[in-house]
Amino acid sequence: MAIAEPLVKLTGIRKRFGRNEVLHGVDLEVDRGEVLCLIGASGSGKSTLLRCINHLESPDAGRVIVGGEHIGYHERHGRRHEMPERLVRAQRAGIGMVFQHFNLFPHLTVLQNITEAPQRVLGMNASEANATAHDLLSRVGLADKASAFPKSLSGGQQQRVAIARGLAMRPQLMLFDEPTSALDPELVGEVLDVMRGLAADGMTMIVVTHEMGFAREVANQVAFMHQGRIVEQGPPSQVLGSPTHERTRGFLSKVL
Amino acid sequence: MTTTSTTAPAGQDDDLVVPRRRPLRWIGIVVAALVLINIAYSFITNPNYGWETVGKYLFDPRIISGLGTTLILTVVGMAIATAIGLLLAVMALSDTRSLRAIASAYVWFFRGTPVLVQLILWFNLAILIPAISIGIPFGPTLWSADTNSLITPWTAAILGLSLNEAAYLCEIIRSGIMSVDRGQTEAAHALGMSRTLTFRRIVLPQALRVIVPPAANEAMGLLKYSSVVSVIALPELLYSGQLIYARTYETIPVLIVVCIWYLVVVSILTWLQGRLERRLGVGFRTTATITDTGRWRRWLSPNH
Numbered sequence: 144m145a146i147a148e149p150l151v152k153l154t155g156i157r158k159r160f161g162r163n164e165v166l167h168g169v170d171l172e173v174d175r176g177e178v179l180c181l182i183g184a185s186g187s188g189k190s191t192l193l194r195c196i197n198h199l200e201s202p203d204a205g206r207v208i209v210g211g212e213h214i215g216y217h218e219r220h221g222r223r224h225e226m227p228e229r230l231v232r233a234q235r236a237g238i239g240m241v242f243q244h245f246n247l248f249p250h251l252t253v254l255q256n257i258t259e260a261p262q263r264v265l266g267m268n269a270s271e272a273n274a275t276a277h278d279l280l281s282r283v284g285l286a287d288k289a290s291a292f293p294k295s296l297s298g299g300q301q302q303r304v305a306i307a308r309g310l311a312m313r314p315q316l317m318l319f320d321e322p323t324s325a326l327d328p329e330l331v332g333e334v335l336d337v338m339r340g341l342a343a344d345g346m347t348m349i350v351v352t353h354e355m356g357f358a359r360e361v362a363n364q365v366a367f368m369h370q371g372r373i374v375e376q377g378p379p380s381q382v383l384g385s386p387t388h389e390r391t392r393g394f395l396s397k398v399l
Numbered sequence: 400m401t402t403t404s405t406t407a408p409a410g411q412d413d414d415l416v417v418p419r420r421r422p423l424r425w426i427g428i429v430v431a432a433l434v435l436i437n438i439a440y441s442f443i444t445n446p447n448y449g450w451e452t453v454g455k456y457l458f459d460p461r462i463i464s465g466l467g468t469t470l471i472l473t474v475v476g477m478a479i480a481t482a483i484g485l486l487l488a489v490m491a492l493s494d495t496r497s498l499r500a501i502a503s504a505y506v507w508f509f510r511g512t513p514v515l516v517q518l519i520l521w522f523n524l525a526i527l528i529p530a531i532s533i534g535i536p537f538g539p540t541l542w543s544a545d546t547n548s549l550i551t552p553w554t555a556a557i558l559g560l561s562l563n564e565a566a567y568l569c570e571i572i573r574s575g576i577m578s579v580d581r582g583q584t585e586a587a588h589a590l591g592m593s594r595t596l597t598f599r600r601i602v603l604p605q606a607l608r609v610i611v612p613p614a615a616n617e618a619m620g621l622l623k624y625s626s627v628v629s630v631i632a633l634p635e636l637l638y639s640g641q642l643i644y645a646r647t648y649e650t651i652p653v654l655i656v657v658c659i660w661y662l663v664v665v666s667i668l669t670w671l672q673g674r675l676e677r678r679l680g681v682g683f684r685t686t687a688t689i690t691d692t693g694r695w696r697r698w699l700s701p702n703h
């Protein structure tokens with residue numbers, strides 16, 4: 144068997160806002176079908192790193208490679224050129240993203256939220272897009288909510304719709320930015336269940352989370368971020384069970 | 400001492416709350432009713448209103464033609480102003496400093512000068528610029544025309560009103576766009592949607608909720624202040640009325656006719672605004688659902 148390339152490969156990612164560098168050269172690899180949980184204190188750069196992966200933020204230095212493709216840049220004659228927006232969009236379409244505050248489109252029904260991008264970005268026809276959306280809604284347990292508006296749903300239901308919306312683009316990678324942080328405690332479980340199901344189906348996922356139980360159970364790798372660097376990375380049993388780095392121990396003692 | 404509480408079984412009727420008396424409300428209602436009856440009585444019995452004269456002029460061809468002019472000025476002016484206002488709003492919100500500067504200079508100038516003066520300037524544009532030409536600066540001219548032949552009272556009126564109105568609409572549209580959460584744009588971009596698609600399908604429909612009420616105000620304002628075009632001798636509704644009573648001295652009845660027509664148009668605009676607001680509010684209330692019917696039907700009907 145050939146040695147499989149990692150699906151996601153970040154090397155030396157740096158990102159500056161004004162004069163404030165918030166990522167100081169991050170390296171990260173995620174294999175196909177793997178779940179990586181990214182943990183770390185607020186402000187350590189987790190969201191920024193995630194947003195660099197689908198080029199919502201453009202890194203100042205370093206490379207983001209997803210599925211063998213450079214995200215956001217062409218490499219020509221050893222120099223990197225920023226891609227035209229059209230090509231970046233096509234790359235983004237293959238990377239799903241789920242936000243802390245769901246960001247569903249409030250003026251569209253649940254079904255329209257899910258079908259909008261497949262129809263207008265991928266050019267899927269209406270009946271195919273609707274069929275896909277209904278499938279996905281049953282998968283996240285919301286088959287009966289297709290014609291509801293987001294406002295009428297609970298936070299947990301909205302987040303499950305947001306996951307379905309991302310999946311409708313048939314992404315090769317899903318990014319989750321604190322998907323359960325805005326939820327009432329009793330609604331966290333239903334969202335984590337959906338994510339567990341996704342992981343079991345082999346979806347590659349990068350999950351920023353404070354749910355250590357989920358990380359321990361589902362993640363293949365846990366990476367701990369501190370002040371713009373990944374300071375410790377490994378299987379959950381190691382990073383969460385017997386962390387070697389002092390910062391990790393300090394952080395875990397606060398959240399566990 | 401025993402703690403055996405002997406709460407009487409709550410009688411269903413005893414339990415109901417007696418609402419507080421509100422004597423002032425009744426006094427207010429009576430006073431308002433008396434005032435209204437008085438006004439109505441005076442309307443009907445005071446001969447100075449000249450109701451027969453009102454009836455005579457209500458459908459007078461000159462009045463109707465003035466009404467037509469007013470409607471055209473309002474509709475066309477508003478349409479052009481919306482297009483320019485949208486463009487300006489997008490410029491004002493762009494990342495490019497020079498575009499922002501152009502938009503704010505435009506708004507500054509057109510909000511800062513009286514529309515009356517702007518109209519007179521447009522009408523007399525030939526004094527400033529005798530000929531208008533399109534071409535490459537310092538290069539060949541592709542097209543040119545005499546300014547006087549281009550600037551008629553109509554073009555001056557439409558230009559003046561719409562360019563002025565665009566400045567106000569720019570600010571209204573800008574605030575509407577800014578009211579939409581940034582997360583909406585991010586979610587759309589993360590799905591691979593382009594900037595124009597995101598704007599058209601995600602941001603604008605939500606911004607319109609905020610834009611429509613003040614924009615409807617502007618439309619009704621334009622309906623009435625379009626009467627300033629009388630300074631360049633374009634007979635719209637009010638000026639048509641003035642031309643009539645200048646000769647017949649039936650000032651009050653003719654002005655009543657004019658007001659009736661303004662009120663009719665404003666009523667229609669108010670109704671349209673209500674439909675539009677309900678249509679755009681779908682999804683922002685918790686229970687509504689829509690079903691797809693034809694495009695225009697759907698646009699005007701909020702929920703059925």
Ligand SMILES: Nc1ncnc2c1ncn2[C@@H]1O[C@H](COP(=O)(O)OP(=O)(O)O)[C@@H](O)[C@H]1O
Nearest residue numbers: 160161165183184185186187188189190191192
């Ligand atoms: N758009 C931005 N402009 C300026 N500073 C930002 C921006 N986004 C994030 N930051 C800063 O970058 C740092 C990392 O933020 P973030 O990636 O959101 O951290 P985390 O998700 O781990 O809480 C913070 O100090 C934050 O203030």
Ligand SMILES: [Mg+2]
Nearest residue numbers: 189190191320
């Ligand atoms: Mg964050």
